[in-house]
Amino acid sequence: MKKLLATLSLVVLVTACGQGTKESNDKNQTLIEMKKTDEYWKDKLDPEAFRILRQKGTEYPHTGEYNLHFENGTYLCVACKEPLFTSTSKFRSDCGWPSFDRAIEGKIRNEHDASLGMSRTEIICNSCDGHLGHVFRDGPTDTELRYCVNSVALNFSENKKKK
Numbered sequence: 001m002k003k004l005l006a007t008l009s010l011v012v013l014v015t016a017c018g019q020g021t022k023e024s025n026d027k028n029q030t031l032i033e034m035k036k037t038d039e040y041w042k043d044k045l046d047p048e049a050f051r052i053l054r055q056k057g058t059e060y061p062h063t064g065e066y067n068l069h070f071e072n073g074t075y076l077c078v079a080c081k082e083p084l085f086t087s088t089s090k091f092r093s094d095c096g097w098p099s100f101d102r103a104i105e106g107k108i109r110n111e112h113d114a115s116l117g118m119s120r121t122e123i124i125c126n127s128c129d130g131h132l133g134h135v136f137r138d139g140p141t142d143t144e145l146r147y148c149v150n151s152v153a154l155n156f157s158e159n160k161k162k163k
């Protein structure tokens, strides 16, 4: 009887482990699919953000909420909420879009963009693959970079004041 119980426990244990692995694999698979499915983002983002982040659109210049916005805090990806830029890297630019001289390390990747007959460097959110804007080598600060970002692609989180 003892032996039978031991065998049964073993079977239950093995089955439980097996199920656990399968479930976590399925979950990872779902996450990967979510990252890439337009239907998922269509549901999650408003139409203008979807057009810009998922279809590589551009908002009209001088219209964005954060174009001339200079509060202390962090700018996050509107889709996945990852921090992308800090307010200390933001500078006043005449280009009509929020401009930064550097991104938070590891949060953004560059890709060559040959669309519209131009050669530009597209900037993409590393965590959700959303299109953010472009980076140009004409920045006024020591980095000489100008991250030109669609305001719609950003959310702002204000730094809490120290008491």
Ligand SMILES: [Zn+2]
Residues within 6 Å of the ligand: 077, 078, 079, 080, 081, 082, 125, 126, 127, 128, 129, 130
């Ligand atoms: Zn993102």
